[in-house]
Amino acid sequence: MSSVIQDLIDSSAGQELKFTAALLTSRHCCKQSELWYHRRWLLRRIYPTTSFSRWLAEDVISDSPNFYLPPNDLTVEIHLVTRACELYPRNYFGWNHRTICIQSALVPGVHSNTSDVFTEIFAKEIASVMQWIESHVSDYSAVHHLKTLARLIEDTESAFLPDNLLPVFGHALTLVRAFPEHETLWQYLRVFWDEGDVATAFVASFVLPLQSTRMTEQENESPSGVQHACHFLKWRNQRLK
Numbered sequence: 001m002s003s004v005i006q007d008l009i010d011s012s013a014g015q016e017l018k019f020t021a022a023l024l025t026s027r028h029c030c031k032q033s034e035l036w037y038h039r040r041w042l043l044r045r046i047y048p049t050t051s052f053s054r055w056l057a058e059d060v061i062s063d064s065p066n067f068y069l070p071p072n073d074l075t076v077e078i079h080l081v082t083r084a085c086e087l088y089p090r091n092y093f094g095w096n097h098r099t100i101c102i103q104s105a106l107v108p109g110v111h112s113n114t115s116d117v118f119t120e121i122f123a124k125e126i127a128s129v130m131q132w133i134e135s136h137v138s139d140y141s142a143v144h145h146l147k148t149l150a151r152l153i154e155d156t157e158s159a160f161l162p163d164n165l166l167p168v169f170g171h172a173l174t175l176v177r178a179f180p181e182h183e184t185l186w187q188y189l190r191v192f193w194d195e196g197d198v199a200t201a202f203v204a205s206f207v208l209p210l211q212s213t214r215m216t217e218q219e220n221e222s223p224s225g226v227q228h229a230c231h232f233l234k235w236r237n238q239r240l241k
Contacts, residue, residue, distance in 0.1 A: 027087040036094065
């Protein structure tokens with residue numbers, strides 16, 4: 001590709017980014033995987049990690065998106081995904097884009113001057129996704145995104161990431177108690193399960209009584225909450241072996 005064409009592409013990337021944002025706030029377009037992929041391609045053109053030193057590019061975390069979003073631009077992407085997921089629930093491609101953009105903030109050595117800003121962004125992100133799950137109890141893509149954030153916290157040595165996600169475990173317990181018929185919430189609970197006194201009390205006071213619920217003569221099968229409780233207990237027993 002000639003340098004003239006390359007310069008033309010780079011100069012128009014910002015306008016193209018605005019155009020894709022407009023498309024992705026349309027219900028007809030917001031679940032199109034090609035649009036999300038194209039947007040990330042544009043972000044790589046505008047914020048390439050190759051613009052940093054060679055050693056820095058080599059130290060990018062595994063599964064890196066190969067671009068680095070400054071705090072303000074990361075917030076823009078988060079808001080864009082939120083809007084798209086409001087238009088089209090359980091939007092896997094939107095949540096996947098959000099996850100990749102969050103990963104882009106973890107390029108080592110880049111954010112030393114903005115660590116306080118990223119601390120605030122990550123804290124808000126965790127709280128925002130927890131709130132989203134409360135009002136979208138069947139959105140497994142949101143749960144998977146939160147799971148990825150937890151993995152990043154465990155695997156990435158960074159001062160601006162939260163040091164634990166225990167509040168998320170308590171949140172999952174509360175939601176399962178409130179909506180035991182939703183399988184997504186039981187999966188949410190498994191992701192953040194923390195064996196201990198609280199977990200043991202939850203099993204004894206809620207899961208075991210729910211499992212023991214008997215079918216009525218009019219029912220052809222157990223209520224879904226009962227089935228989920230049984231599957232959960234089998235999963236937990238396997239973990240305890």
